[in-house]
């Protein structure tokens with residue numbers, strides 16, 4: 160069977176893709192440094208597709224992000240950057256009439272977008288806001304959170320509440336800090352309800368991006384399964400998981416159906432290399448390039464070691480196709496590394 164199928168048909172990840180959307184931290188840069196091969200690979204991708212960048216971080220403007228990316232050598236305009244405040248304002252406009260008073264909890268990255276959309280920004284519940292919009296900024300403190308709680312009240316019939324994102328952590332040069340999710344959670348604990356969320360893994364930020372870039376066959380590159388890949392899957396966008404950021408082999412092997420990417424790359428050079436197709440052989444054996452893995456009962460067996468990347472791709476396919484949870488399987492430890 161496999162004999163008559165083309166192996167390594169030469170398909171590349173970006174074949175037929177018109178818009179490449181990329182997450183930032185863990186994909187383009189880590190801290191202050193560009194991730195090896197990311198900039199050259201994205202610049203090359205820009206020769207055949209439109210490039211856009213998606214960030215949940217609400218504390219910086221699109222121009223600030225674009226400026227940082229230009230500093231790495233990417234050709235980026237502010238309009239190429241989709242921020243969670245932009246997606247949040249899209250949600251806001253669906254909830255309250257144009258020009259409404261809106262209580263903003265956040266910094267300039269959020270207030271500038273809310274104001275540009277024609278809403279009146281207020282900072283007190285006493286100003287009778289029609290909605291509350293909340294995003295991270297380092298200066299957000301108890302007073303702003305309290306105003307949000309007063310404005311939202313504790314009843315079920317309160318005004319709309321929109322969060323730019325609910326990331327629990329925020330990567331900083333000194334380590335992980337509490338993210339917007341922790342600040343939203345503080346308000347949630349006080350008022351007893353949850354906000355609408357614009358950022359990954361929710362779909363508004365992807366909808367904002369596909370609408371703005373008029374994408375027909377977009378692809379999204381991320382480094383976290385629970386936000387990036389889950390979000391792209393929910394939005395119906397093909398997804399690439401790159402192993403230069405947060406989630407690695409262990410998380411991939413254990414990923415639930417909603418968090419499984421279409422492609423797995425070691426770094427972004429893989430965008431331009433042939434992507435080996437998984438071939439199913441006798442007894443459910445999966446061959447990916449030079450690696451082969453099979454399931455024997457509940458034991459995952461390496462048939463051919465191959466390259467570490469192809470081995471991971473093949474093992475993911477075997478485990479994902481088994482329909483069994485990872486803890487129900489006997490998985491060789493070297494697959495996790």
Ligand SMILES: [Mg+2]
Nearest residue numbers: 182184185382
């Ligand atoms: Mg990331």
